[in-house]
Amino acid sequence: MPDFDFRALRRFPDVEAPNLQAWDATDELLVRWALGPGVPGDEVAVIGDEYGAITLALADAGMSGIRVHQDLVTGRRALAHNAAALGVSGWTSHEFGADLLAGARLVLLQLPKALAELEEIADAVARWAEPDATLVAGGRVKHMTLAQNEVLARRFGVVQPQRAERKSRLIVASEPLAVPTEPPFPVRQVHDGLTLCAFGGAFAGARLDIGTRVLLDAMRELSLPVVRPQVVDLGCGTGALAAAFALSHPDAVVIATDRSASAVRSARETMAANGIEGRVQVTLDDAGSELPDASADLVLLNPPFHLGASVHEGAGQRLIQAAARLLKPGGEVWTVFNSHLDHRRALSRDVGATEQVTRTPKFTVTRSVRRS
Known part of the structure; x- marks a missing residue:
């Protein structure tokens, strides 16, 4: 993996404290996975990149056209701030929906806390991304549950948890299934x-x-x-x-x-x-x-x-x-x-x-x- 300095990232304007950092091992695992199969940047969507660690590391490695959705406006501002500080570009920000996912063949996700949010994201990927899209979701092992696998299995034919590394784990979901006519939310x-x-x-x-x-x-x-x-x-x-x-x-x-x-x-x-x-x-x-x-x-x-x-x-x-x-x-x-x-x-x-x-x-x- 290219030598991207994750330690240079800040959480600003979100709360900053000695025990709070702007990236974790999950971000690094997701970046390494994305750089492996050679998917071009304009076929990659990133969801839940809290302070820009995934997006900026991929852009720094030469990917361009990455589409990004961050739920929190503090995360959006942190991504912009970190990008300016590091001199990195190569992505566009999107609201959650078809515009974010249309044409995507690889979707990278920092697993959300709520199963309902994961359900909404899994449905959206199966609904709007390419028919051969793969969703790679990662999280800290201590926060992961079998219920997350079950949610993903309702929208993907294959769900494969990976081996844990540095207290983080990836789940690879592929072969999107047919979705209901109407989205499950709101x-x-x-x-x-x-x-x-x-x-x-x-x-x-x-x-x-x-x-x-x-x-x-x-x-x-x-x-x-x-x-x-x-x-x-x-x-x-x-x-x-x-x-x-x-x-x-x-x-x-x-x-x-x-x-x-x-x-x-x-x-x-x-x-x-x-x-x-x-x-x-x-x-x-x-x-x-x-x-x-x-x-x-x-x-x-x-x-x-x-x-x-x-x-x-x-x-x-x-x-x-x-x-x-x-x-x-x-x-x-x-x-x-x-x-x-x-x-x-x-x-x-x-x-x-x-x-x-x-x-x-x-x-x-x-x-x-x-x-x-």
């Missing part, structure tokens, strides 16, 4: 009159996750003395908070934003399913970076506590800092979080006076008022 569920829609990569799918339910219950006590309040659902997921607020406050101007393209696609479907697509703006963005400072009267926040497969408070703290930037003086952020996390201290420091609204055995809901 899925829909109705919760007390609220319809949630979800594509495979959306957190919790079309279910109403426990933390969101706790915050929705607490929001019944929320009353803003503002005409046409400007409201931001920061890290919106499938859009439950934004949709519920828009339905109960028809005069509000609501923006739902998330860094996940799958979440944004899901939230847009949610708004349409509830008849409010014209009243809620859904955007793909990193921590509301494209929204103006001091523009929101209210921020709704259910921050994540994972970065990929790692438990880390950094993602949640970035959203708390973003909420502080977005709020007008006197504006409020209502936050739900796992009670063991130290988010209340961060909210008090970065936003302002913070009080507990409610607490369950697992979750805490707080109200923070932006200091002047």
Whole structure:
């Protein structure tokens, strides 16, 4: 394999820390596999390349025309940043769908955490890639399960796990099978009159996750003395908070934003399913970076506590800092979080006076008022 320096890669603008790196052995195994059979770059699609390690290593080896899909906007920005720093080019970015996969004979995949996301990807490859396409999926052994093989076997005639190397393993799926007329996603569920829609990569799918339910219950006590309040659902997921607020406050101007393209696609479907697509703006963005400072009267926040497969408070703290930037003086952020996390201290420091609204055995809901 060409001597590509993976250590030169950064996660920026995502959270960076000594125990978090921008590549792993799985990336290296996928690159080595792709360089073996001599498939030209314009017949290669890469999915789930978190910070550009696979794409940049292949481009650095001389491949051109590679098509890339990254779900997270932070990953897209990291790829661009790393490419500029290394002076490497040779790929195009695509949203998930037929445009990404048409003509592809080799699809490289960093295995997602959710089986639903893997199901959606496997279906898409079998549906839109070439009839002789091969999907090579890799992951860290500790996160891999036999259920992943079973999902792949529903869309491919041959599924061959490879020997593990450096605590990573590849699964090679070939001979795509016939697919149903309609794709399996998005899925829909109705919760007390609220319809949630979800594509495979959306957190919790079309279910109403426990933390969101706790915050929705607490929001019944929320009353803003503002005409046409400007409201931001920061890290919106499938859009439950934004949709519920828009339905109960028809005069509000609501923006739902998330860094996940799958979440944004899901939230847009949610708004349409509830008849409010014209009243809620859904955007793909990193921590509301494209929204103006001091523009929101209210921020709704259910921050994540994972970065990929790692438990880390950094993602949640970035959203708390973003909420502080977005709020007008006197504006409020209502936050739900796992009670063991130290988010209340961060909210008090970065936003302002913070009080507990409610607490369950697992979750805490707080109200923070932006200091002047």
